[in-house]
Amino acid sequence: MTATATRVLVLNSGSSSVKYQLLDMKPDPVGGSTAGTRLAVGLVERIGEETSRLAHTPLATGGDKRETEGPIADHEAALKAVAAELSADGLGLDSPQLAAIGHRVVHGGLKFTAPTVIDDAVLKEIERLVPVAPLHNPANITGIRTAQALRPDLPQVAVFDTAFHTTMPEYAARYAIDVETADAHRIRRYGFHGTSHAYVSRKTAELLGKDPSEVNVIVLHLGNGASASAVAGGRCVDTSMGLTPLEGLVMGTRSGDIDPAVTFHLKRVAGMSEDDVDVLLNKKSGLVGLCGDNDMREIRRRIDEGDERARLAFDIYIHRLKKYIGAYTAVLGRVDAVAFTAGVGENAAPVRAAAVAGLEEMGLAVDADLNAVRSGEPRLISPEYARVAVAVVPTDEELEIAQQTYALVNA
Structure with a gap:
């Protein structure tokens, strides 16, 4: 990552969709905080269907929303289409200003309590959690692998929906069932929407x-x-x-x-x-x-x-x-x-x-x-x-x- 790399591409990969935002995290010269300026936002939906749809809004250039329809076979094709839209606005994935790609991952179990740079071991653990998140983790994994293939040199970071809730005490997180059975099958309360709860609780404190x-x-x-x-x-x-x-x-x-x-x-x-x-x-x-x-x-x-x-x-x-x-x-x-x-x-x-x-x-x-x-x-x-x-x-x-x-x- 170069010293000038301040952009982060955020990917939220669903089973048949990819939501994305490109943000510039350049520090505010006055307050020293990260501004988080949105440069582009978009959505690819109906991936794998006969007619897919990509909606892209280039906020950095002040351009109008662009919508295209046509077959997008899989997540690899979807991310390549996203990359093409970003390139058209001078914001391509090959830009030296891109610092990392952040992935929303729904289930991180108890192991992942904070954002984590993704490597083979991390991916394997996310896969191990598929039985407790069968609708979400497989799509998240697909998005990660596709992004890795497009930019293998770039840090890929997993941010887990469950991470914020890992601070729950055991008496709040455990169900009152046989302990051995619960532990053998990872049955406990994990919680979700963690990134939202973290953000909103912090912003509420600021408001006060x-x-x-x-x-x-x-x-x-x-x-x-x-x-x-x-x-x-x-x-x-x-x-x-x-x-x-x-x-x-x-x-x-x-x-x-x-x-x-x-x-x-x-x-x-x-x-x-x-x-x-x-x-x-x-x-x-x-x-x-x-x-x-x-x-x-x-x-x-x-x-x-x-x-x-x-x-x-x-x-x-x-x-x-x-x-x-x-x-x-x-x-x-x-x-x-x-x-x-x-x-x-x-x-x-x-x-x-x-x-x-x-x-x-x-x-x-x-x-x-x-x-x-x-x-x-x-x-x-x-x-x-x-x-x-x-x-x-x-x-x-x-x-x-x-x-x-x-x-x-x-x-």
């Missing part, structure tokens, strides 16, 4: 004008996938997702917490197979299972029109949120802030208001006018008298990955 080590925060990452975390002094002490991203809050298509015996019951009584139950709980449950919609805007529209099924789905969603706010208040003992983030958390004012309604005795309240404001900036939406701050903090997982990657290769 404090160091993260001084602040206890409940982070509510509410998107189509949703998770909560209890963060004490910058360290995660509990989180709602478990062995997989299925546990916890009600989500767009996932059930969240459920009596495990439901699965046995469905197999015995309904004759459902293991795969059938898996699909039911991961893809046909949550909001979509309750009311047929997983878009909170549509659910709110239906509620306004008097749709009782949509109302019940919303109430179940909020009830689960309140339970986790209460539980994590007990876990933390003292809460300085509750932070809402991700698509629903950042944009759905009715969700934020409903989630803290009735929790005034716990020090929580929302100012209706502040809550109604739409902004892309971190902000407080609680009244001045509230004992616990309520914040809206837009998440930025790509920036978090870029910052962790850049810090590691410059250490």
